Amino acid sequence: MGYTIEFGGVERQPNIRMLHDMKEVVYDHEWFRSVDDMELYYMFRHLSLSEEDLKIINKSHLRYDITVIPPAMFGSEFIKTAGHYHPNVPGQEISYPEVYQVLEGEATYILQKHVGDDVVDTVVIKAKKGDIALIPPDYGHVTVNASDEILKMANWVCCDFSSSYAPFRDMEGGAYYLLESGFMKNHRYENLPEIRYITPTDIPEFGLFCGRDMYDLVNDTEKLEFLKSPQNFAGLFESIINV
Numbered sequence: 001m002g003y004t005i006e007f008g009g010v011e012r013q014p015n016i017r018m019l020h021d022m023k024e025v026v027y028d029h030e031w032f033r034s035v036d037d038m039e040l041y042y043m044f045r046h047l048s049l050s051e052e053d054l055k056i057i058n059k060s061h062l063r064y065d066i067t068v069i070p071p072a073m074f075g076s077e078f079i080k081t082a083g084h085y086h087p088n089v090p091g092q093e094i095s096y097p098e099v100y101q102v103l104e105g106e107a108t109y110i111l112q113k114h115v116g117d118d119v120v121d122t123v124v125i126k127a128k129k130g131d132i133a134l135i136p137p138d139y140g141h142v143t144v145n146a147s148d149e150i151l152k153m154a155n156w157v158c159c160d161f162s163s164s165y166a167p168f169r170d171m172e173g174g175a176y177y178l179l180e181s182g183f184m185k186n187h188r189y190e191n192l193p194e195i196r197y198i199t200p201t202d203i204p205e206f207g208l209f210c211g212r213d214m215y216d217l218v219n220d221t222e223k224l225e226f227l228k229s230p231q232n233f234a235g236l237f238e239s240i241i242n243v
């Protein structure tokens with residue numbers, strides 16, 4: 001099967017996340033056992049509109065990706081990404097952040113912050129077309145498509161690290177599942193905080209504006225410095241996540 005997109009006049013081939021990749025993290029294990037493997041979502045990584053842009057992006061140690069998540073249910077749970085954390089920036093006590101923009105459809109971003117063994121903060125950002133959602137340093141994150149439309153979203157991220165999936169797998173998913181009936185705590189996590197809801201927002205300091213295509217930052221990659229050196233922007237991240 002597969003799914004392709006056209007970007008920069010080129011047909012792009014995705015990495016495909018299969019249902020069986022999600023064995024440990026789905027809420028409804030009974031449903032999981034009752035269905036065959038299937039394609040879930042499509043990840044188009046390292047995109048650029050031109051060769052010139054690609055040189056700039058690579059030189060800047062950045063990555064622009066598009067992810068397409070068609071609507072689906074995992075039994076009673078809405079389709080979601082596997083969930084991952086980013087590692088710390090070498091030599092720093094802070095992990096790499098990321099920024100998403102919804103290109104089509106609606107996204108529900110579920111963020112969780114770990115301190116030691118505990119999740120100390122859980123944040124939900126509901127985003128629609130054009131909206132910007134920042135994943136600050138030290139927040140693991142899952143994207144849910146809780147709609148009946150295709151979700152297409154883009155991200156800018158530093159390309160110098162690999163994501164860590166084990167914390168989500170080990171806990172059988174994120175801190176909260178999003179079910180048809182609403183958010184459900186994952187009881188494998190102890191003392192979970194209640195969800196805080198924040199809204200997508202412009203971040204002028206990073207050149208990010210809801211409704212303005214963030215791909216254009218390829219022409220102003222200094223604005224994306226926060227993705228590589230988050231330690232220099234800690235105060236700003238705090239003010240964005242703690243509104």
Ligand SMILES: O=P(O)(O)OC[C@H]1O[C@](O)(CO)[C@@H](O)[C@@H]1O
Binds near residue numbers: 066
């Ligand atoms: O890596 P996951 O958790 O499957 O999430 C999917 C999306 O997240 C990213 O890895 C960026 O964090 C995208 O490249 C990818 O398409």
